Amino acid sequence: MSIHYSDETKTITLNTKSTTYQLQVDSCGHLLHLYYGKRIPGDCMDYQYIPMDHGFSPNPYGLRWNRRISMDVLPQEYACANTGDFRTPALELSTDAGAYGADLIYQGHRIEPGKLSLETLPAARAADGECETLLVDLSDEVSGLRVQLRYAVYEARDVIVRSAVLTNGGASGLWLERAASASIDIPFGSWELINFHGRHMMERVEERERLTHGVHTISSRRGASSHQHNPFVVLCERSATEDSGECLGVMLAYSGSFRIDVELDQLNSVRAVAGINDAQFRWRLNPGDSFETPEVFLAFTANGLTELSHIYHNFLRGSVIPARWVNCRRPVLINNWEATYIDFDAEKILAIARKAAAMGVEMFVLDDGWFGHRDDDNSSLGDWFVNERKLPGGLAPLIASINELGLKFGIWIEPEMVSEDSELFRAHPDWALTVPGRAPSMCRNQMVLDMANPAVVEHLYQVISNLLRTQHIEYIKWDMNRNMTDVYSHALPVERQGETFHRYILGVYELARRLTAEFPDVLFEGCSGGGGRFDAGMLHYFPQIWCSDDSDAIERLEIQRGTSFGYPVSAVGAHLSASPNEQTGRAAPFGTRAIVAMSGTFGYELDPDKLTDEEKDSVREQIARFDRYYDLIQRGDYYRLAGPDDNGRFQAWQFAAPDGSQALVNLVVTHTRANFGGIHFRLKGLEPNAMYKLAEHRFEGCRTEFESLRMDDMAHCAQPISGASLMYAGYTLPRMGGDYPSAQLLFVRQN
């Protein structure tokens, strides 16, 4: 039993393997948050809260003679605006009578075995016996609003999944002005906030700052979780490192406009509130209607950022990403985007496929440009029928020829978009998001389809399912190449326009759910101009997401490193692309590019014709190596050994088999220097008492004439070294000269 109730203290305690989370119902019936942190025995944690009078912090009417109780300072589970708490609310409610606020009072709770699903949103799953769920019912007498707070406790995984279901139990209409998924108050401590920010072609860059007073908002108003901010933040102790310190993760399983507020208040307590963005959000609840909020995955560890990442990797892989795909060896693909862009015909495509097949590649992916009359990126989105001028006879003969080469076939599609110049837009202009009377903002000269309109979702389902039924397509790259503006649904009444943003995402989920359920053997890769919608919501349907449109291996070091804080390598779409790189013009060694792309789903995105014979030969070797290391990379524990700020010269990361039997170190020199010392790093995740031997090593792009790596000089290469030495003293390589040389080292346990 991971959930316990004490009638005596009115506390509910949730225990995972290493954490405790505690709630309490106070004398007024408010639901308080007592603790979330390292696991503790059965104490009631209310001794921590000493009621004190704080000026300008109002008191509930029933306690007006006791000025020491105020909603403004009590730690709460789901705070509501306009009823005495001035901090960031989880809920803002208004009624048809124009009254704002709700006073949520505990009505009861129950504990259920297993994990409840959500009807409209992606939800984590649980194996039998893996999880228990606490349901706490609250209600506001005046408005009739009922709130059910849900806490699914994954004991072994150290994760608590929270969400809220809000129901109008009254007789008149209500408006949700803001309805967050979860709010959590942390009364003590000095914290730092880590967020993952970025832009198109540079997503999820780690940024860590001291939490100062005020509200820090990590959010998107773009209709997608966005390149700019990710719906994942970490609060950590100031002293926290990769290997030590308290860290609390808040990950929202949502792919639309979101908002995570982290507030440091007047008394130095922290409140984190996560949920749907309330910008342009207003949800109508008629009597009897319910509203589900997205799930938030909470994780806590006292042992540093690496352990927090492992918790999320294991949780997403075990309970969120489709089980059909998560552990399955996915084909090494070649994608024609950076080789041809939109300018191709069947011959060009087949030439790429032929060469790729000869090099041992396993799947060909036809990217943008195969449909309508798309000769540039100004037209045809929505017209998902083949461009016969480019591909005479349609897709079938092309797919057949590609299959004959021994390659699977995959295709790109951008379902949620429409071009003004398209048959779809001409037939259904009202299917695009446009504000009546106003010319819409264009982006890549395209508009966004109104996924809040069920007719649009149905149309897309018919078109895509038909494509999948009639063609031998084994992979879909589902793109979304602009953010939402002019958010107005022609299918919704005036008073429901505030629902459009969220209904859009519900439409996306519905389409993804129907297609992935009907075609479970089709591999779907999510994409939004690279990683503009890289979140746990999409991962519930698609096992992998194209991580970034920046395929430069050196830029990818930072992008993939930032991504690794929350998301597993098996979800990271990564390809080896041409050098000089198409986005940056940077040249990097072929082998270095492979090492970086291998720390993801691995594929190629280039014209094989432009490869040297030596490079072509290496492709075969790289695929064989990827195969050999597959389990270790995809299922192993991921360690960030050295990042951009750690030494200024190289970055390194490592995979360790969970049983400590093997470890694969990857290292890229980003700034070669003259006359510098050895490259030193410490391994992680090994068995201290076991002996390890360097079983395989590869050095890529090292210029030996610059007194680079000479393995013969390294006596320690041949001899076994204990796990303790490798972890505590470390391992050293001689300096490596040249542009972006790299190393990949496999250590294998000997006993």
Ligand code: GLA
């Ligand atoms: C997005 C994707 C790219 C490519 C193009 C095609 O930018 O991220 O990989 O598919 O669209 O237009």
